Amino acid sequence: MKLNLLFSKIAFAFILISQFVFSQDFSTQADFSNFKVSYVGSDQYIHYNYDVQGKYRGYNLAMYFNTVSNDTRIFTNSVFDDSNYDPIYYPTSTTIDTWNLIWDDFSKVKNALKYILVIKTWPVYNSDGSILIPELTKTLEYIRPIETPNLTVTSVQVYSSSSGVKIFDSNTSSNGGPQLQKNASYQFKVIVTKTGNAAVNNLRFDLCQFNILQGDYPTVPPKTIKTQYLSFGQAQNSAVVTTETTIADFGSDYFMGIAFHLDKDNTIAETNENDNIKLLGAAYHGKMANIGDKIEVSVYDINGNLLKKLKTTSDDTDFMNVKSQLRSGKYILRSNEKSRQVLIK
Numbered sequence: 057m058k059l060n061l062l063f064s065k066i067a068f069a070f071i072l073i074s075q076f077v078f079s080q081d082f083s084t085q086a087d088f089s090n091f092k093v094s095y096v097g098s099d100q101y102i103h104y105n106y107d108v109q110g111k112y113r114g115y116n117l118a119m120y121f122n123t124v125s126n127d128t129r130i131f132t133n134s135v136f137d138d139s140n141y142d143p144i145y146y147p148t149s150t151t152i153d154t155w156n157l158i159w160d161d162f163s164k165v166k167n168a169l170k171y172i173l174v175i176k177t178w179p180v181y182n183s184d185g186s187i188l189i190p191e192l193t194k195t196l197e198y199i200r201p202i203e204t205p206n207l208t209v210t211s212v213q214v215y216s217s218s219s220g221v222k223i224f225d226s227n228t229s230s231n232g233g234p235q236l237q238k239n240a241s242y243q244f245k246v247i248v249t250k251t252g253n254a255a256v257n258n259l260r261f262d263l264c265q266f267n268i269l270q271g272d273y274p275t276v277p278p279k280t281i282k283t284q285y286l287s288f289g290q291a292q293n294s295a296v297v298t299t300e301t302t303i304a305d306f307g308s309d310y311f312m313g314i315a316f317h318l319d320k321d322n323t324i325a326e327t328n329e330n331d332n333i334k335l336l337g338a339a340y341h342g343k344m345a346n347i348g349d350k351i352e353v354s355v356y357d358i359n360g361n362l363l364k365k366l367k368t369t370s371d372d373t374d375f376m377n378v379k380s381q382l383r384s385g386k387y388i389l390r391s392n393e394k395s396r397q398v399l400i401k
Contacts, residue, residue: 085189086112089149091173091196096158096166102130105153106173106196111145115177119156121168122291124195130165131156136178167291169253170199203252206327207259209316209334210249210294217241217300219369222376226336229374235339236303236312246297246316248286251327256288260320261297265304268313268337278315279304303340312340353378356388358397363387 087109095103102119114136120128133156137144158165173196180189214224214234218241224234236242244263250256264278282301306312318332326332351370355363355378368377375389375396382400389396 085192086110086115086146086177088175088194088196090151091171091198093171093198093200095155096162096168098162100158100162101155102158102165103153103155104171104173104198105151107149107151109146109149111143113143113178113180115175118174120172120174121165122170122172124172124174129159130171131159167253167293168200169290170197172197200253202254204325204327205250205252205254205256205288206331207256207318207324208249208331209246209318211247212316212334212336213245215243215245216369216372217243219372221369221372223372223374225376228379229376233336233338234374235341237341238303238305241300241302243298243300244314246299247294248297248318249294250288250292253290255290256324258285258287259318259324260285261299262315262317262320263299263301264315264317265301266313266315267306267309268311269309272335273313273315273333274317276313279306306340309340312338314338351391354390355382356390358386358388360388 088106090107091104092106093102093104095101104119114134117131117133117135119130119132121130122128175192175194175196177189177192177194179187179191182188212224212226213222214236215222223242234242246261246263248259248261261284262278263282264273265280266273266276266278268276270276280301282299284297284299286295286297288295303312314336316334316336319326320332322329350367351372353366353368353375355366357363366378366381368375372378375398378389379398379400384400386397386399389398
């Protein structure tokens with residue numbers, strides 16, 4: 057500890073002495089310009105460049121995203137010649153291309169609207185202790201160019217409107233689609249994802265029911281359409297659309313289709329105009345057990361040993377409520393109406 061402290065004092069003294077000795081070398085103050093960020097990656101590195109001209113003993117860097125605060129600081133760094141602490145001189149404008157480790161979550165930094173680089177040069181003193189060149193603070197900004205967005209539906213959850221039970225989740229459900237009943241009401245929670253940093257206003261969202269046995273939407277016209285609109289701010293990359301609808305009458309069919317259609321009128325320019333529709337197949341029933349009725353589900357291990365019995369509602373057709381109460385593993389779930397083998401991760 058004492059040895060490290062001694063070295064620190066010697067280094068500080070050397071820097072201070074060098075500022076006196078070489079003060080006569082400074083005829084031009086350093087200037088900085090043309091700051092640009094070229095890369096922000098999941099490897100936690102940010103690549104950037106800026107131009108410098110003139111002489112400097114050293115300077116401190118601090119980069120921020122969107123605004124200058126402790127919460128938005130990306131990194132701090134110091135630049136100087138640590139070999140002999142000589143002044144560094146760039147007679148003409150020179151581009152410094154470099155990188156730093158990102159201290160914060162890179163996704164916050166990556167989605168920033170602008171980057172701010174604050175540079176503070178070290179002061180230079182005359183031999184009598186007076187200031188030859190004072191500290192200079194230069195703030196440079198780089199505003200990200202507006203990027204064309206792409207809009208997609210990335211996940212779907214379905215809830216029974218009467219009981220509130222989640223009956224389907226596209227991220228975890230194993231049976232391909234929900235089981236829905238004619239004239240029953242369901243709530244759909246859909247996550248829409250936006251790439252790029254452009255604001256999007258009045259994005260049209262359609263939930264369409266169609267006869268999947270006749271083909272796919274939009275070749276098959278929808279039987280019903282539920283429309284609403286949403287918007288994204290520049291820094292916003294996802295939004296949840298919640299819509300409630302009643303299942304139409306598909307006669308004696310056992311299957312139906314649901315389409316989630318974004319920007320049906322093509323009013324928003326996107327990088328990909330061909331991925332705005334997400335299709336979901338669903339089992340269709342003219343009549344199931346009374347929605348909301350309590351049912352008992354027996355839980356067995358993979359060898360057929362009864363582990364426990366749990367309660368859920370008749371509209372929990374994928375046993376979502378039951379599976380949420382079980383640990384990771386393989387199970388067999390049985391009710392009076394059906395039996396299913398499930399893997400819970």
